[in-house]
Amino acid sequence: MIIKPDTIVYDKNKAEYKVINLVGNGAFGYVYKIEKNDDKSVWALKTIPVEFSNLNLLQGLVNEANLAIKVNHKNVIKYIFFHDGALFTELPPYIIMEFADQDNLGNIIKQQKSKKQFLPAEELKNMFNQLIDGMEAINAQIIHRDIKPDNILVKDNLLKISDFGLSKIIQEQTRTYTFKGIGHIKYMAPEGWKNEKNSIKMDIYSMGIVFFELATLLHPLEVPVDDFQRWQEAHLFQVPKRPDAINSNLSLAMSQAMLKMIEKSPSVRFNSWAEVRSAFEKDKITSTTTPSLVTTLLKKKIEKDLEEEKKNLEAQKRQSEINDFKKLVKYQIEKDVVGLIEDIVNAFNREYLKGKLKVIHEASVFDNVGIYKLLVKLISGELLILEIRVLFDESFIRVREVDDYGESRMVQRLERPLLYGRKILAWGFLKDQHGRGINLLLVEKQGDIYGEWFAMINTNSALTTNSPIFPEPFAFGFSEIEKEIHTIGAMHIYDVHVEPLNSTHLLKIFEETI
Numbered sequence: 001m002i003i004k005p006d007t008i009v010y011d012k013n014k015a016e017y018k019v020i021n022l023v024g025n026g027a028f029g030y031v032y033k034i035e036k037n038d039d040k041s042v043w044a045l046k047t048i049p050v051e052f053s054n055l056n057l058l059q060g061l062v063n064e065a066n067l068a069i070k071v072n073h074k075n076v077i078k079y080i081f082f083h084d085g086a087l088f089t090e091l092p093p094y095i096i097m098e099f100a101d102q103d104n105l106g107n108i109i110k111q112q113k114s115k116k117q118f119l120p121a122e123e124l125k126n127m128f129n130q131l132i133d134g135m136e137a138i139n140a141q142i143i144h145r146d147i148k149p150d151n152i153l154v155k156d157n158l159l160k161i162s163d164f165g166l167s168k169i170i171q172e173q174t175r176t177y178t179f180k181g182i183g184h185i186k187y188m189a190p191e192g193w194k195n196e197k198n199s200i201k202m203d204i205y206s207m208g209i210v211f212f213e214l215a216t217l218l219h220p221l222e223v224p225v226d227d228f229q230r231w232q233e234a235h236l237f238q239v240p241k242r243p244d245a246i247n248s249n250l251s252l253a254m255s256q257a258m259l260k261m262i263e264k265s266p267s268v269r270f271n272s273w274a275e276v277r278s279a280f281e282k283d284k285i286t287s288t289t290t291p292s293l294v295t296t297l298l299k300k301k302i303e304k305d306l307e308e309e310k311k312n313l314e315a316q317k318r319q320s321e322i323n324d325f326k327k328l329v330k331y332q333i334e335k336d337v338v339g340l341i342e343d344i345v346n347a348f349n350r351e352y353l354k355g356k357l358k359v360i361h362e363a364s365v366f367d368n369v370g371i372y373k374l375l376v377k378l379i380s381g382e383l384l385i386l387e388i389r390v391l392f393d394e395s396f397i398r399v400r401e402v403d404d405y406g407e408s409r410m411v412q413r414l415e416r417p418l419l420y421g422r423k424i425l426a427w428g429f430l431k432d433q434h435g436r437g438i439n440l441l442l443v444e445k446q447g448d449i450y451g452e453w454f455a456m457i458n459t460n461s462a463l464t465t466n467s468p469i470f471p472e473p474f475a476f477g478f479s480e481i482e483k484e485i486h487t488i489g490a491m492h493i494y495d496v497h498v499e500p501l502n503s504t505h506l507l508k509i510f511e512e513t514i
Contacts, residue, residue: 001090003032003047010088011081011096017043023101033099043080044100048093065095067141068164075134077153077162097162100155105210109149113217118247124215124254127159128280134161135207136273143198147206148187149213185231186219190264193232201266204276208261215254216246220262236264237317239310242302252298253283259302264313322392326370328449329390329426332442333372336453340503341386341430344510345376355379372428384513388428388440389478391417417485419443419498424485425451429475430506432513437475438505441498453501458484461495 003009007019017034020042024031029047036043048061065082072078078098085093112119119127131152138144144164151163189205212220220240223230240262244255257279263269270276345357362373370390375383398415401408417424423444431437439456459472476484488496 001092003030003045003092003094009034009045009083009091009094009096012087017045017096019045029094033101034096042099044097046095046097048095061093064142070141071138071164073134073137075130075159075161076137076164077160098155098160100153100160100162102154102156104154105149105152105159105214108154109213109217118217118249119214121249121251121254124250125280125283127214128211129277130159131161131207131210132273132277132280134159135203136277138164139200139203139273143200144203144206145192145198146184147203147210148184149210152210185228186221186223188231188235189266190235191266193235199266200272201269204261204270204273205263208258211258211261212240212243215243215250215258218246233317236320237313239306239313242299242306244299251283252295252302254280256302257282259306264309322370325392325425326366326390329370329388329442329451330366330372332450332453333388333426336501337386337388337430337440337506338374340506341374341376344503344507348510378513382433382513384430384432384437384509386428386430387478388426388442390426391424417482419454419485419488422446427456427481428478430509431475432509434471435474436471436512437509438473439475439481440501454498455501455505456481456485456488456496456498457505459495461491461493463491463493 001007003019005019005021009017009019011017016037018037020033020035022030023033023044029049032045032047034043034045035041062082062084065079065084069079069082077100079095080098081096083091083094083096085091135144135147138161142164144161146163147161151161153160153162187206187209189202191199192202209220212218220243221231221234221238223234240259242255243258244250244252257276260268260270260279261276270279342359345359349356357379358377360375360377362375366372370392372386372388374386376386377383393414393416396414396416397412399410399412402411417427419441420443424441425444426442427439429437429439439458441454441456442451443454445452456476457473458470458476459474460469484494484496487494488498
């Protein structure tokens with residue numbers, strides 16, 4: 001049955017409530033104003049989307065709802081009944097709760113922003129204290145996990161936190177990204193993106209962002225486009241500005257407390273709401289006792305700490321990018337190169353009866369240094385060696401002397417190897433123990449996250465007389481490839497040319513060494 005105006009719903013005592021009208025809808029259901037028939041008291045009813053109510057999710061909701069109903073605090077919306085769909089089978093799952101339609105923090109922030117006017121410091125302190133008290137009561141029973149300004153309502157000039165007890169839905173929908181809206185991910189702690197166990201510290205982080213917005217009228221993270229990946233990266237790697245640098249009316253104690261609430265690492269964040277409350281209370285002490293010179297010193301130290309955190313997070317982000325890139329290249333090595341080698345080995349072993357070729361993987365080395373190693377043991381006992389190295393910008397920073405208005409100076413610059421103007425993502429070789437073989441190049445492909453493989457075939461030229469003559473074709477080592485890549489098609493002591501890689505190139509190496 002679909003709930004609509006004039007529908008009759010019930011609480012656990014089967015008392016009747018009449019649905020008056022729809023007052024709003026969010027990512028997780030519709031909210032209706034309802035009136036209790038016997039005393040005409042006004043309440044709110046929030047529906048729970050049926051499509052999310054599978055058995056496991058429903059049981060999780062029931063468990064959390066039972067805990068949520070126990071929360072009783074003036075700064076928390078009171079729940080009185082949770083219907084899981086079983087008691088009144090003609091009705092969908094819903095929650096009956098305290099009705100508050102005076103306003104919400106989301107609107108308050110928008111209004112202040114439009115007026116370009118910060119809330120007074122004393123009013124902020126009062127709001128922070130109400131929210132700290134409310135969250136302490138909620139977290140005594142459950143983890144909220146959906147804290148955002150729109151979920152903090154106003155009734156009788158008191159702030160009231162709502163929508164707690166829905167984290168099972170949020171957790172499932174965050175994982176699948178099938179729900180409507182992405183508002184809550186703007187407030188989701190870094191560990192929430194990794195589906196780690198819910199904790200009070202996650203709620204402290206989310207509420208810290210709400211505090212920051214109330215105090216500065218800005219979100220602490222700058223994300224130009226509402227996009228899941230961009231928000232995830234911002235929560236994991238972006239360092240916020242000091243709140244007091246945005247709103248000069250804020251004390252240093254308030255600013256530091258907010259920054260500690262939104263620390264990336266849970267271990268650095270506050271452990272409890274009692275600690276949060278204590279940190280904000282320091283504002284009363286330090287505002288009158290801290291000399292101006294010490295305040296300046298503290299601000300400089302905080303800026304230095306934020307700068308250090310920024311460097312650390314940038315390093316973590318870069319390492320994460322490197323790890324993801326290595327995985328992408330490893331996949332292409334195994335699919336396009338190792339796959340061809342194994343096909344050749346398996347086909348040979350099926351037909352030849354006097355011995356077997358053996359593939360020996362050494363791919364574990366790849367995880368440490370980004371070099372993929374594989375050996376093929378031939379029947380003779382000799383080896384074919386495959387080695388491919390992933391290329392990173394950090395390996396191609398070169399120090400060069402440049403002319404600066406008649407004066408020479410040394411500068412660092414990136415000199416990333418290119419093939420026909422395209423970035424080389426990885427390079428290496430397949431060769432025997434005598435150096436006979438080919439080089440392999442993985443080159444970026446426009447509009448595609450995956451690259452394209454080329455064989456680099458090297459032979460002696462007529463100019464090789466004064467240089468070592470190698471068995472043909474021969475493979476350059478890692479340090480030589482960077483130099484010789486620039487000689488493709490040029491007159492040189494070696495003839496170097498490239499062509500798209502196929503199984504024939506690899507078969508020829510086997511033929512020469514088998």
